[in-house]
Amino acid sequence: MSELARNAGYGRNKKLKAALLQHRAGTLEGLSERLFGLLFSGLVYPQIWEDPAVDIEAMELSAGHRIVTIGSGGCNMLAYLSRAPEAIDVVDLNPHHIALNRLKLAAFRHLPSHADVTRFLAGNHATNNREAYSMFIEPMLDVQTRDYWNGRDAFGRRRVDVFTRNIYRAGLLGRFILLGHIVARLHGLDPREFVEARSLREQRQFFETRIAPLFDRPLIRWMTSRKASLFGLGIPPQQFDELASLSEDNSLAPVLKRRLEKLTCHFPLKDNYFAWQAFARRYPEKQEGMPPDYLRADHYAAIRANAGRVRVHHASFTELLAAKPAASVDRFVLLDAQDWMNENQINALWSEISRTASQGAIVIFRTAAEKSILDGKLSPALLDLWTYERERSVALGMRDRSAIYGGFHIYRKRA
Template sequence: MNAKAFFHSKTNLTAFKTSLLDAFLARQYISSPKKKNTLIQSQTWADSHIDLLALDLKPAANIVTITAGACHALAYLSCKPAAIHCVDENSAQLALLEIKAKALIHLPDYDAVLKFLAQPHQSDNLKRYQRHLRANLSEAASHYWQKRNLLGRPRYYAFSNNLQEHGYYNTSLRFLRFLLIQLGARFDKLPLAKDLAQQNHIFEQDILPALQNKTFLFLMRRRFILNQLGFNQNQINKLKNTKQDANRDTNQAELSQLLIQRLRRLLCDFSIAENHFAQQVIGSTYQIQLQQSLPLYLQKNVFPQLRQYAHRIHPHQHRLIDFLQQQSPQSIDAFVLQDHLDYLSSEEIKSLWQEINRCAAPGAKVLIRSLGTQLPLPQVVFQSEQASWQTNALRNQELQSKDRCALYGSLFVLDKK
């Protein structure tokens, strides 16, 4: 096709300009979030209560999980596991995991842990770090938290500010929240709602108009903005749930509406007072006076178990498949993959699943989340005569409906027969 024929179509011209804009901004102005020493997220965007329901962990379980923000892994300590192996290529996420685990062990009491990990503007946290944590960190974790940022402050100053506002994706989320506020969104009204009906009314009247603003929609149709929020191209395709076609703008428009629908569910289907995910999205801090408002690993009723078993957290800086290749056959009772499969190609998934199948103990479970609505596994996993995995679609849907994070499109629990 010659250039004249291509540009004859206004739609093609618009798509071409949009593609150039995305590529230029992505390369020239937006740094990659995939650096292996950059903190990506300071909390896990997955509901630990749902994880525990799904996995039904027994005492002395051997667990492997993607590290992410570490909140979920620490919550699993309440089930008295034999070991929790947290695997990540990113040394920053492992340093975050370690300092959270060491805080549970070495800070004087529950109140000190809560102030260190959940409350913003606690200048005494600098003393807590120096007195109780620094000497107990590994060399790698200590190096990470001692390193100074561009302002000349050591990274551990994050604990005297607001830990939940730190991390690559959190910074992007703050930018979008600021933009929406400038466009008229009133997130500050949501915590004042007395019930779900009021939350829905506030969303419709005071938030949705900003989400439908042309400026905001324009940004949400840009690939580089979605990348900054943590969506890679595989996930964008899963969100669209449709094959790529020439009408790229239409696909992106549908995608922005889908994201708005999920945000609506996050902010309207669960009480704000009991949903720390919603609190983080709207810019609120944890409502520490309400225990049910806190992530599970920060709730007082599980603190004694977490303190007792936190030494059973084991960080590993590896690719997941490389770690599993080092494990003995039938040695793992639970695999928590989060949305890891969304980032892999079909061939990579097949190779990873071979190792999961080899390492899985009898009765093992695998927990998978996806931004799409389809199970991101090849059908051969279930179709061969040697297939040893099963899943319950109704149970998966029930768990997904209760997940307060609400940003994922699906959740799957696989059981080994």
């Protein structure tokens, strides 16, 4: 059995447990953390839910940059390749994400054309993806990744066969979106009707008349006041507590309502594939709107040419940086990982970031709440090494099409 397969379960994944567990098992907080860890040990994000266009602009990404990023679903890492960076190190504690990132890279490197890549990765229920995998991808995979995708899921199916269905309906997030659709239908709303809107005005009308009233329903307010009910969004207990503190009844209903208002009303539907995944549970067809950035035809040649510049590691961010030379990284992408961390973990991470950061290096990350996670947690000595670009962070955060985060943050290394 390969290392990826051995570490796929939460009980055996020591790195994931070390990152998640901050309370004893006998406490309510500890039980909540362990339940989240159990759910998070499988495939969570078949698609990453951070906007790569915002990332690329925030990082001022261009040829020659050296990047370290968290992998998640792999979409953003691939989008970064369109700017021809010198190297990308991808880290993730979830072995399912490691296997997915490696497979997506192999698809770009070895499938014959852009149309083949799109058919394989777009979730279009293409049954011939099985043959494409066997002919072009499987022979080129490393042993661990090949063993993972040829292995069996909980229903006895080969894992790779998810690409003959719709992988974006799989994973913890895919199941959470399905649950959201079921709850909405119980209240008389079919979320798929949203993609019939033809203008921002119609999108706004749909939200205000059909979606917004749901958040006053007792069942939804009860569900959104339970930590476990939102684990499917990847919201760990620490994030839930901070967000719930903003509500009088300890419910995330008001927060989620505001985030959905942004998702549905602030961007034209044809330009926002995140909204298509949330409401239609698929990507738009060519005549309906734009695909994810990494599947755009105008990015294909650059991504294919640069895919060999990526290395994928089953490691934590801090662990990988500790093995790197000083001043060897230009761009750091932390996603929302710091929302999970305690003060010691954040300081250990930023100690390594500061050591390995080149002159003018940029760090970007997101937070569930609006304020930066570093406030009051990062030591003044480390914080003084960086400039927080507050106004630019707010401006770019407003343009994040995924709309699920409260804050987007940019830090630049001082000269």
